[in-house]
Amino acid sequence: MSKPAENEFRTVRGYQLKKQNESGLTPALEDYLEMAYRLCLEESYTRVNKLSECLNVRPSSVSKMVSRLVKLGYLEYDRLDSILLTEEGRITGAYLLERHNIIEHFFALAGSSNPLEETELVEHMLSSSTVLRIQTLLKFFEENPDIHRRFKSFRDRTVFPET
Amino acid sequence: MSKPAENEFRTVRGYQLKKQNESGLTPALEDYLEMAYRLCLEESYTRVNKLSECLNVRPSSVSKMVSRLVKLGYLEYDRLDSILLTEEGRITGAYLLERHNIIEHFFALAGSSNPLEETELVEHMLSSSTVLRIQTLLKFFEENPDIHRRFKSFRDRTVFPET
DNA sequence: AATTAATATTAGGCTTACCTAAATATTGAG
DNA sequence: CTCAATATTTAGGTAAGCCTAATATTAATT
Numbered sequence: 256m257s258k259p260a261e262n263e264f265r266t267v268r269g270y271q272l273k274k275q276n277e278s279g280l281t282p283a284l285e286d287y288l289e290m291a292y293r294l295c296l297e298e299s300y301t302r303v304n305k306l307s308e309c310l311n312v313r314p315s316s317v318s319k320m321v322s323r324l325v326k327l328g329y330l331e332y333d334r335l336d337s338i339l340l341t342e343e344g345r346i347t348g349a350y351l352l353e354r355h356n357i358i359e360h361f362f363a364l365a366g367s368s369n370p371l372e373e374t375e376l377v378e379h380m381l382s383s384s385t386v387l388r389i390q391t392l393l394k395f396f397e398e399n400p401d402i403h404r405r406f407k408s409f410r411d412r413t414v415f416p417e418t
Numbered sequence: 419m420s421k422p423a424e425n426e427f428r429t430v431r432g433y434q435l436k437k438q439n440e441s442g443l444t445p446a447l448e449d450y451l452e453m454a455y456r457l458c459l460e461e462s463y464t465r466v467n468k469l470s471e472c473l474n475v476r477p478s479s480v481s482k483m484v485s486r487l488v489k490l491g492y493l494e495y496d497r498l499d500s501i502l503l504t505e506e507g508r509i510t511g512a513y514l515l516e517r518h519n520i521i522e523h524f525f526a527l528a529g530s531s532n533p534l535e536e537t538e539l540v541e542h543m544l545s546s547s548t549v550l551r552i553q554t555l556l557k558f559f560e561e562n563p564d565i566h567r568r569f570k571s572f573r574d575r576t577v578f579p580e581t
Numbered sequence: 582a583a584t585t586a587a588t589a590t591t592a593g594g595c596t597t598a599c600c601t602a603a604a605t606a607t608t609g610a611g
Numbered sequence: 612c613t614c615a616a617t618a619t620t621t622a623g624g625t626a627a628g629c630c631t632a633a634t635a636t637t638a639a640t641t
Contacts, residue, residue: 266599269473282430312429385536432629475599485619
């Protein structure tokens with residue numbers, strides 16, 4: 256029985272405030288950087304309009320967010336119109352993408368009906384150490400296909416899939 | 419009719435807007451209701467000040483949030499100062515608490531260093547079907563202690579706990 | 582070079598969801 | 612009836628992130 260008597264409960268907001276991000280990245284900034292990273296993997300640079308399309312927001316929003324990412328040292332401008340990753344941006348971007356993939360992979364394993372959406376909502380909240388542990392869980396199933404198979408069958412017997 | 423390529427990316431906010439909760443509950447409202455439910459388990463009713471203490475917010479905040487929960491039909495006033503759960507409140511509160519426990523349990527399984535905090539941040543984002551599936555994962559380990567043991571050993575071999 | 586089209590930025594405002602302090606109101610105990 | 616505890620209202624503030632509309636910049640075409 257978990258007793259609420261401990262005074263350590265807070266509302267979501269309370270926890271969010273408690274957790275100050277050393278990276279300076281807010282959830283939305285992480286999304287922008289993650290997307291910039293994806294796009295730079297393909298073309299080595301990206302642009303405001305491209306990001307705008309891919310994230311379904313207006314260019315003006317991108318403009319503002321990109322300039323914040325520049326200030327934070329994750330992005331830089333090339334000729335004033337192409338956006339590049341800095342070294343820090345590459346490192347962090349790679350982490351964000353990996354984190355994304357791990358979590359999406361996890362939701363897929365669990366059998367979520369919309370892994371992408373749930374990932375987008377959740378990824379920003381997890382500490383890197385937890386992400387690592389979730390990855391470990393995935394690795395465990397990967398390295399033990401027999402157990403993986405057993406779990407999948409258990410899962411599908413237990414949960415009735417909708418849709 | 420082919421499904422719209424729903425692989426469209428959005429920012430967190432985009433997803434949050436997309437997902438309008440039929441229950442009318444925001445993350446913070448869920449926290450208030452969950453706590454009210456916990457407290458009512460112990461004493462059958464609760465109060466503004468009690469909630470205020472337990473959630474580390476000011477009474478005036480509680481007052482406002484409670485009145486929202488009353489409007490939504492989850493709580494009701496008794497003698498103008500004791501707060502009770504409605505039937506709907508009991509059902510939903512029970513769900514919220516169970517969800518909380520499942521997720522916290524999951525983080526504990528994974529080996530998170532702060533399961534409570536991470537749970538509070540994440541719980542509001544997950545669909546009930548995914549919660550169910552995570553529960554299934556837990557059940558799988560519960561019902562297969564051998565596998566559970568194997569995983570724990572694998573986990574502890576793989577992840578070096580920080581101090 | 583001048584015009585137009587494409588791009589990007591700025592300015593300013595809006596919304597949501599909280600939270601707070603301070604003033605006021607209510608309740609209930611003695 | 613009065614004091615203390617409790618609750619509510621009022622009025623205000625913050626933070627993040629988005630938008631529109633106006634402006635500025637760059638690139639492309641003639």
